[in-house]
Amino acid sequence: MEFFIQQFINGLTLGGVYALIALGYTMVYGIIQLINFAHGEFFAAGGYMGVIILSFMASMGYMETHPWLCLMGSMALTMGYCAMLAMAVEKVAYKPLRFASRLSVLLSALGMSIFLQNGLMLTQGVYDKPYPTSFTDGGFSIGMVTMSYMQVMILVMTVLLLIGLNILVFRTKIGTAMRATAQDKVMSALVGINSNRIISTTFALGAGLAAAAGIMVGLYYGSVRYDMGFVPGIKAFAAAVLGGIGNITGAMIGGLIIGMVEIMAAGYLSSEYKDVWAFVILIGVLYFMPTGIMGENVDDTRV
Amino acid sequence: MTWAIAMAWFYVLLWPLMGIHPDGTLTFKNSLIVWGWVVGLSGAVLILRQLNETGMFNAITTPVANVRAAANRGIDTVPVWLWWGIGFAATFALPFFTGRYVQDVAINVMIYICLGLGLNIVVGLCGLLDLGFIAFYGVGAYTYGLLSIHYAMPFWICLPFAAMTAALAGCIIGYPTLRMRGDYLAIVTLGFGEIVRLLLNNWMQLTNGPNGILGIKAPGLYYFSFANGFSLEHIWLKKLTYMYYVILGLMVLTIIAVHRLNFSRVGRAWEAIREDETAAELMGVNTFKLKLLAYAMGATFGGLAGAFFAARMRFVSPESFTFLESAMVLAMVVLGGMGSIPGIMLGALALVALPEVFREFELYRMLAFGGAMTVMMIFKPKGLWPAKRFGTRSDDND
Numbered sequence: 001m002e003f004f005i006q007q008f009i010n011g012l013t014l015g016g017v018y019a020l021i022a023l024g025y026t027m028v029y030g031i032i033q034l035i036n037f038a039h040g041e042f043f044a045a046g047g048y049m050g051v052i053i054l055s056f057m058a059s060m061g062y063m064e065t066h067p068w069l070c071l072m073g074s075m076a077l078t079m080g081y082c083a084m085l086a087m088a089v090e091k092v093a094y095k096p097l098r099f100a101s102r103l104s105v106l107l108s109a110l111g112m113s114i115f116l117q118n119g120l121m122l123t124q125g126v127y128d129k130p131y132p133t134s135f136t137d138g139g140f141s142i143g144m145v146t147m148s149y150m151q152v153m154i155l156v157m158t159v160l161l162l163i164g165l166n167i168l169v170f171r172t173k174i175g176t177a178m179r180a181t182a183q184d185k186v187m188s189a190l191v192g193i194n195s196n197r198i199i200s201t202t203f204a205l206g207a208g209l210a211a212a213a214g215i216m217v218g219l220y221y222g223s224v225r226y227d228m229g230f231v232p233g234i235k236a237f238a239a240a241v242l243g244g245i246g247n248i249t250g251a252m253i254g255g256l257i258i259g260m261v262e263i264m265a266a267g268y269l270s271s272e273y274k275d276v277w278a279f280v281i282l283i284g285v286l287y288f289m290p291t292g293i294m295g296e297n298v299d300d301t302r303v
Numbered sequence: 304m305t306w307a308i309a310m311a312w313f314y315v316l317l318w319p320l321m322g323i324h325p326d327g328t329l330t331f332k333n334s335l336i337v338w339g340w341v342v343g344l345s346g347a348v349l350i351l352r353q354l355n356e357t358g359m360f361n362a363i364t365t366p367v368a369n370v371r372a373a374a375n376r377g378i379d380t381v382p383v384w385l386w387w388g389i390g391f392a393a394t395f396a397l398p399f400f401t402g403r404y405v406q407d408v409a410i411n412v413m414i415y416i417c418l419g420l421g422l423n424i425v426v427g428l429c430g431l432l433d434l435g436f437i438a439f440y441g442v443g444a445y446t447y448g449l450l451s452i453h454y455a456m457p458f459w460i461c462l463p464f465a466a467m468t469a470a471l472a473g474c475i476i477g478y479p480t481l482r483m484r485g486d487y488l489a490i491v492t493l494g495f496g497e498i499v500r501l502l503l504n505n506w507m508q509l510t511n512g513p514n515g516i517l518g519i520k521a522p523g524l525y526y527f528s529f530a531n532g533f534s535l536e537h538i539w540l541k542k543l544t545y546m547y548y549v550i551l552g553l554m555v556l557t558i559i560a561v562h563r564l565n566f567s568r569v570g571r572a573w574e575a576i577r578e579d580e581t582a583a584e585l586m587g588v589n590t591f592k593l594k595l596l597a598y599a600m601g602a603t604f605g606g607l608a609g610a611f612f613a614a615r616m617r618f619v620s621p622e623s624f625t626f627l628e629s630a631m632v633l634a635m636v637v638l639g640g641m642g643s644i645p646g647i648m649l650g651a652l653a654l655v656a657l658p659e660v661f662r663e664f665e666l667y668r669m670l671a672f673g674g675a676m677t678v679m680m681i682f683k684p685k686g687l688w689p690a691k692r693f694g695t696r697s698d699d700n701d
């Protein structure tokens with residue numbers, strides 16, 4: 001039982017991270033019906049930018065005096081940076097292809113993903129970069145279950161970000177404009193919504209969340225790698241599909257489920273095949289229930 | 304022009320990520336080299352393009368275009384089969400004039416041509432984006448490797464087996480995914496490709512895991528010897544020149560088969576599915592069966608190439624079958640022109656041989672692939688040598 005609860009907490013942590021990445025996929029897909037292959041790269045870029053800023057602060061000595069302030073500051077900077085990066089990628093690789101065939105946009109996205117990943121590899125090296133994580137060492141235990149402060153922090157941050165996103169999308173003007181554009185581009189343009197700006201904003205939001213996830217994963221595992229974006233990216237996509245693509249609440253739930261399944265499968269079945277389960281779920285969902293758990297707006301051109 | 308501004312902005316943004324190191328030091332040397340090349344080359348191309356559009360190079364481009372048109376007319380007067388014949392003769396004669404190195408590169412190019420043509424059936428003809436194609440290559444390679452190690456079966460008998468297992472794998476992957484279209488299919492095939500790689504990596508009893516399989520036999524050949532009486536002799540085709548002719552034969556077989564498929568009833572049905580699936584179905588095309596067939600046929604050629612790869616390397620490990628390889632084969636198909644056989648041959652030649660020429664830029668290979676893929680899609684989506692029959696999907700127009 002203790003083992004189960006322990007795994008449950010681990011699954012919750014991992015699932016939160018997947019949910020954050022999945023939101024980027026689902027929002028972009030909801031608006032321009034594109035699988036943003038480069039999304040995993042924003043996640044990796046976030047991890048790298050986080051390690052750069054945090055190490056810089058550590059070398060200046062601020063980390064000992066104000067650890068939490070440093071963490072929050074670097075997170076904000078990283079999210080902003082990745083948001084801008086995503087907007088630039090959108091302008092360079094996707095906007096010229098707004099009216100091209102789906103296959104070309106998808107290939108363009110794939111090319112961008114390979115480009116960014118190899119750019120990271122060439123300049124930052126092929127080896128793991130360690131995170132300065134000493135300040136969040138330790139944890140507490142209830143019975144046999146231990147929970148590190150890191151996990152608590154990740155969970156709290158994830159919940160805060162998700163709440164923030166929900167408020168942004170469902171309560172503010174820009175969120176309303178986003179949802180309107182997702183529903184009908186022509187009508188929303190008629191009522192004066194600038195769809196290009198909304199698409200940019202969507203990319204920026206998704207990449208910001210992915211960047212936050214990148215920092216958290218970096219802190220949690222203690223290091224980042226140039227190709228860290230690939231596998232979590234696909235798992236997060238599976239999560240987005242599981243929740244019903246285009247649906248924000250669905251992506252959150254899907255992320256939690258995928259994370260939980262992965263951790264439980266690693267704990268109870270076999271850890272070698274833990275990466276397989278996300279794919280199995282993805283294929284199963286697309287085969288038996290292509291609309292996902294929460295989705296409803298899927299016509300035959302999408303599936 | 305706005306695109307150029309966006310491009311510049313993109314590079315500016317990438318700069319800090321590339322230049323600052325986690326230990327707090329700022330050593331821009333590495334990123335200066337990398338981004339110097341990237342920004343310099345793309346900037347030069349963009350400027351040339353802009354100048355070209357304003358008509359500054361008309362004095363140069365007009366005569367060049369005239370010469371090209373004249374050359375094209377000259378080329379057109381010679382029948383196509385003659386060009387193919389000359390190409391084949393040149394390839395056949397290549398080992399007589401060149402050394403090991405060139406033959407090695409040529410073998411690689413031909414393996415990738417086989418793979419590209421296999422993928423072309425799925426992506427170019429049938430319009431199904433497959434990102435896990437390398438899995439079939441892996442299945443073929445492991446089939447021959449395992450049969451050769453455990454049952455000592457000769458290469459030529461294993462070849463149909465490798466093709467069969469790969470086709471079977473194609474059906475297994477194709478069957479549940481046929482209900483999906485476009486992006487979903489792409490990501491599911493990617494998932495299948497990864498599953499196959501993980502299986503190869505973790506199924507220790509069968510595949511020996513990440514260590515791979517060693518000691519796979521090269522192809523053998525029986526021939527009649529009249530030296531002392533009449534006898535049947537056997538040799539192993541271990542020499543590189545022999546391997547060259549084996550893959551040459553395989554490539555010619557693949558080219559002929561894909562060409563025949565392309566201009567057959569089946570090929571037309573595939574193209575109908577690519578252009579508009581709903582309309583094709585209404586016209587009586589059995590889309591389910593034909594899409595499955597496209598997967599199986601594509602996988603077959605991938606499997607053949609894989610069996611040869613195993614025989615050539617005499618060693619297989621899961622590392623040869625990663626997603627990047629899939630992306631590279633796809634890049635060849637896209638770069639060369641989807642659905643066009645000479646285009647794909649050109650694409651494979653460009654992506655395998657060019658990095659060999661610029662050996663010192665080896666590391667930049669994938670970076671250039673990625674960039675080229677995006678740029679091609681924006682400026683020349685039909686590829687370097689476009690197929691003659693190619694339309695746009697009707698549901699993309701609205």
